[in-house]
Amino acid sequence: MLTCHASAARNGFRLEVDLEAATDEIVAVVGPNGAGKSSLLRILAGLDPVEAGQIVVDGDVWEDPAASIRRLPEERSVGYVPQAGLLFPHLSVRENVAFGCAEEEEADVWLGRLGLEDLIDARPSELSGGQAQLVALARAQVRRPALLLLDEPLASVDAANRAAVRRVLRRELHDSPGYRILVTHDPLEAAALADRIVVLDNGRVTQDGTIDDLRTHPRSTYVAELVGMNFFSGEASGGTITLPDGGVIVSASTLNGAALASVHPRAVSLYLSRPTGSPRNVWLGHIASIEPSLEQVRVHVTGQVDLVAEVTHGGAAAFSEGDDVWVAVKASEVLAYPR
Amino acid sequence: MRRLLLSLVVVLAGWGGEAPIIVGGASSMAEAADELASDFGQGPVEVSVAGSQILVSQVREGAPLDVVLTADEATASELVRLQVLATDPIVFATNRLAIAVAPGNPHAISGIEDLANPDLTVVLAAPQVPAGRYTAEMLEAAGVAVTPSSLEPSVRSVLAKVQLGEADAGIVYRTDISRGDVAGVEIPDTVSPVAEYYAAALATSAQPETAAAFVAFLTTPAARALLAEFGFSP
Amino acid sequence: MPLRLGVLAGIGLALLVVPIAGLLIRVPWSGLGGDLAGSGDAVRVSIVVSVLATTVAVGLGVPLAWLLARGSFRGQALLRATVLLPIVLPAVVSGVALLASLGRSGPIGGLIDDLFGITLPFTTAGAVLAASFVALPFVTLVAEAGFRAVDRNLEEVAATLGAGPWRRFRRIALPQAVPALAAGVVLGWARALGEFGATVTFAGNLSGRTQTLPLAIFFELERDPEAAFSLSLVLVVVSLLVLTAARRAWVR
Structure with missing residues (x-):
């Protein structure tokens, strides 16, 4: 078990994190820029000190200011892959990978395993972003660390190679026996690489769960936007949720009290005339904007309740910005849960 | 105005x-x-x-x-x-030459012959300056072989080295002795050039x-x- | 380039080039060989002293530069100013300071004399010390700038790979700072080679032992100015060659 209860001041804001991880899961830390994701990794690696709290890995106390315990980075079994890899520019690829291990043959084994055998004698300046990232991974893995930390592993990889690098990364993360924590701002990357997602916002963990949990039960506007869901926060009474601005949305539940609700944009239907049938949520709205993407068109509708509808390109042809439309959402599509 | x-x-x-x-x-x-x-x-x-x-x-x-x-x-x-x-x-x-030594003459130097003692640190003026030229002439005429530790750029720096205690003895002008915090050992008129x-x-x-x-x-x-x-x- | 800048740059260049050109005019080319043959001792002493002094300055200046670049302690600004002091001090003041401390009757020089029976003034070691004293700040200054330019993130990565402070310095920081260190070595060496005031004051002037080329030039100027011009030419040519070669080495 890895537990990190850490409090630290950094760059003018306070990081206050409770994080646990097991060896049978890959954890992704996501959050907006400046949320403290990289700071968290630096604390785990021992590069920055913890002011209060404790870091314990497999029963070993790595850091505990109250007991004056602080293992230096070189005394921790970590593999740290910083943003953009940060290879040592004056060393060859093999020398980079061999830096942390006793035998150069070990380096060759790992480079072969990551498909980099042709680059053994190359200089870091000759590598692409993706190659550098994989070399940095090999450099960390060669020490078989108890804790593997990756900071934005795909950010410096160009789009053309991203899928291939992600595939290798995914395999390596899967095959690594220790704790694995990666940081990313990209939910797709998190979903592709990790089993569990920890949302960090303004130095605090705001949500912690699987990607499915996050998608169906977002607990903040940030997460809702991240997973592309409509998100509401209000007071429920018998399943009917009243929003702070007076809007009302009806769910199929019988929830009472402080409540959150999510609606998938594809569950929002738009009509030119008042729909027939029995949807519980129907109102006349106003099209504020229309944003086409590759597969769908996202239509932002204001009205009794502001939300986003996802319609097909064919369906969207009937609407234009500024039009009035009828909005309908089935109560069964409104997922309500306690706040 | x-x-x-x-x-x-x-x-x-x-x-x-x-x-x-x-x-x-x-x-x-x-x-x-x-x-x-x-x-x-x-x-x-x-x-x-x-x-x-x-x-x-x-x-x-x-x-x-x-x-x-x-x-x-x-x-x-x-x-x-x-x-x-x-x-x-x-x-x-x-003017004539004189030997400058530390006050009290701790090495009991009595004449230029004593300057041949290899255990003494002796500085002279470089032969490129007049004092050095006179010194060289005098030592050669007297047949005294002095091994200097330094040939200083001026008679003033010879005096300074003795005054600072870096040198045990140095050959300067008689007129220099009274100016520095040093003791002088006379060189007879018969020996010193004018x-x-x-x-x-x-x-x-x-x-x-x-x-x-x-x-x-x-x-x-x-x-x-x-x-x-x-x-x-x- | 704006005309007025060009004009000023031209005047600046002239200020530097004209004296050297004047030197070239006065060099007695026909007697050059003889003058140089007679100065073999001074050339030898100069090479020995400047190389040893550079070694000392690098050996002590690099750790000092590391301390200044990475340390964070009270009095750091004062320490840096102290390190740089010999750059602005007249060399003769440096010589007097060395005499006052490391001379035979100075507190430390006296102690060394009592303990080991070694005196530094009037010895080649003294000349090396004087040259080291003036070369050290140049090595330190340039090396510190080099260390400051090293990406600390790389050292952090090295730490997570199990490298302790010494290994991080040896394998990461030092190689990154090599161009700056090379520049520091050349500047320090050039300063040691050209050293005059501190040497003549502290180490004296004795052919074959403490008389370096600049001292030989100074004394030759009193005896045989032509020979002084010849020797000056040697210093100019050697310095120019080394500075050009070094510049090429560290720009690449």
Whole structure:
């Protein structure tokens, strides 16, 4: 078990994190820029000190200011892959990978395993972003660390190679026996690489769960936007949720009290005339904007309740910005849960 | 207003008319030259001190000197050879060498023969400067083989090395002994060469009369007495 | 380039080039061989002293530069100013300071004399010390700038790979700072080679032992100015060659 209860001041804001991880899961830390994701990794690696709290890995106390315990980075079994890899520019690829291990043959084994055998004698300046990232991974893995930390592993990889690098990364993360924590701002990357997602916002963990949990039960506007869901926060009474601005949305539940609700944009239907049938949520709205993407068109509708509808390109042809439309959402599509 | 202008003109004229003559003095007689300049009484004198050989170089390169006082015959005759003098150089003072040692003479040095002791740290003036030339002549004539630790750029730095305790003994001018925080060991007149100081007015002087008057002043009884105070002989 | 800048740059260049050109005019080319043959001792002493002094300055200046670049302690600004002091001090003041401390009757020099029977003034070691004293700040200054330019993130990565402070310095920081260190070595060496005032004051002047080329030039100027010009030419040519070669090495 890895537990990190850490409090630290950094760059003018306070990081206050409770994080646990097991060896049978890959954890992704996501959050907006400046949320403290990289700071968290630096604390785990021992590069920055913890002011209060404790870091314990497999029963070993790595850091505990109250007991004056602080293992230096070189005394921790970590593999740290910083943003953009940060290879040592004056060393060859093999020398980079061999830096942390006793035998150069070990380096060759790992480079072969990551498909980099042709680059053994190359200089870091000759590598692409993706190659550098994989070399940095090999450099960390060669020490078989108890804790593997990756900071934005795909950010410096160009789009053309991203899928291939992600595939290798995914395999390596899967095959690594220790704790694995990666940081990313990209939910797709998190979903592709990790089993569990920890949302960090303004130095605090705001949500912690699987990607499915996050998608169906977002607990903040940030997460809702991240997973592309409509998100509401209000007071429920018998399943009917009243929003702070007076809007009302009806769910199929019988929830009472402080409540959150999510609606998938594809569950929002738009009509030119008042729909027939029995949807519980129907109102006349106003099209504020229309944003086409590759597969769908996202239509932002204001009205009794502001939300986003996802319609097909064919369906969207009937609407234009500024039009009035009828909005309908089935109560069964409104997922309500306690706040 | 007119009076103000007039006085300004007078001041400027006076300034121009009272330009000092410049006397280039050998470094071994810096203090004496200053006193001679202030006792001259026939116009302002400024003293510029440098090693004798450097004075010659300055004259050769056209420095605006009016009178030169050098510390040996070699530099005086070099000036003659350069044909820059208004008159032949005259000898106006003499000096002799002495051994400078730490106060109390801890190594009990009694003469130049003692300087051959290899355990002593002895510094001499470099043979390129007059004091060094005299020293070399003297040691050779006396048949004393001294192994110097350093050949210093001037007789003043020889004195300084003894004064600072870095050297056990150094050969300087007699006139130097009284100036430093050192003790002197006499070198008999029969052994020490005589260092002759030469004075000459330069042909390029803008004030030839004053320059000549200063040279003449150096052999007056008043000047002699003053030089004697600093340890120079006539 | 704006005309007025060009004019000023031209005047600046002239200020530097004209004296060197004047030197070339006065060099007695026909007697050059003889003058140089007579100065073998001074050339030898100069090479020995400047190389040893550079070694000392690098050996001590690099750790000092590391301390200044990475340390964070009270009095750091004062320490830096102290390190740089010999750059602005007249060399003769450096010599006097060395005499006052490491001379035979100085507190430390006296102690060394009592303990080991070694005195530094008037010895080649003294000349090396004087040259080291003036070369050290140049090495330190340039090396510190080099260390400051090293990416600290790389050292952090090295730490997570198990490298302790010494290994991080040896394997990461030092190689990154090599161009700056090379520049520091050349500047320090050039300063040591040209050293005059501190050497003549502290180490004295004795042919074959403490008389370096600059001292030989100074004394030759009194005896035989032509020979002084010849020796000056040697210093100018050697310095120019080394500075050009070094510049090429560290720009690449």
